[in-house]
Amino acid sequence: EAGVVQSPRYKIIEKKQPVAFWCNPISGHNTLYWYLQNLGQGPELLIRYENEEAVDDSQLPKDRFSAERLKGVDSTLKIQPAELGDSAVYLCASSLGSDRGETQYFGPGTRLLVL
Amino acid sequence: GNSVTQMEGPVTLSEEAFLTINCTYTATGYPSLFWYVQYPGEGLQLLLKATKADDKGSNKGFEATYRKETTSFHLEKGSVQVSDSAVYFCALSDNAGNMLTFGGGTRLMVKP
Numbered sequence: 001e002a003g004v005v006q007s008p009r010y011k012i013i014e015k016k017q018p019v020a021f022w023c024n025p026i027s028g029h030n031t032l033y034w035y036l037q038n039l040g041q042g043p044e045l046l047i048r049y050e051n052e053e054a055v056d057d058s059q060l061p062k063d064r065f066s067a068e069r070l071k072g073v074d075s076t077l078k079i080q081p082a083e084l085g086d087s088a089v090y091l092c093a094s095s096l097g098s099d100r101g102e103t104q105y106f107g108p109g110t111r112l113l114v115l
Numbered sequence: 116g117n118s119v120t121q122m123e124g125p126v127t128l129s130e131e132a133f134l135t136i137n138c139t140y141t142a143t144g145y146p147s148l149f150w151y152v153q154y155p156g157e158g159l160q161l162l163l164k165a166t167k168a169d170d171k172g173s174n175k176g177f178e179a180t181y182r183k184e185t186t187s188f189h190l191e192k193g194s195v196q197v198s199d200s201a202v203y204f205c206a207l208s209d210n211a212g213n214m215l216t217f218g219g220g221t222r223l224m225v226k227p
Contacts, residue, residue, distance in 0.1 A: 041219055042206070044217070045215065091158070100146070101164065104161075109158055
């Protein structure tokens with residue numbers, strides 16, 4: 001069974017430029033998460049989707065970040081414009097549902113460097 | 116809010132040594148507890164989990180017991196191998212949508 005797929009794996013951009021990350025979850029997984037992982041720290045949740053609906057986006061900086069999950073499968077996370085402080089690893093995870101204790105499966109992440 | 120505190124690394128051990136990585140948490144209600152591992156160049160992988168008090172999660176020789184009275188979920192392994200070198204993350208999820216709260220991670224280095 002294929003795992004969570006993310007692309008690109010690495011991205012280098014100049015500040016003020018836009019950037020987008022793509023995630024394909026495990027087939028059949030209704031719940032999708034985007035996390036941000038700064039260097040030397042644990043991941044922090046940005047947004048959670050139940051099918052195509054964003055049910056928790058309280059940690060997403062909405063002035064520059066946006067996300068979508070059309071048709072409840074693939075998801076895209078966008079930053080526009082990027083700032084130096086956005087340099088981090090962006091992780092996508094998926095799970096069958098969102099019951100407490102449900103295992104989340106993580107993709108390899110997209111490492112972003114903003115110059 | 117929820118929080119997870121784990122011992123800072125790096126932890127450096129010789130092969131076959133005993134490993135303990137401490138993890139304590141703060142949460143309301145009855146969270147589920149997890150240990151994830153991140154090997155060099157790879158994504159986060161679930162190592163083990165426990166969903167209620169006194170449960171013991173185990174996998175690949177690692178184990179951790181959900182201790183509600185001490186709000187802890189310490190990771191242990193009796194004999195580490197070089198291949199166990201990685202970063203280990205303790206995490207919890209609460210009832211509100213299973214969102215994970217992670218600790219800062221502990222880097223383990225095992226020398227032959």
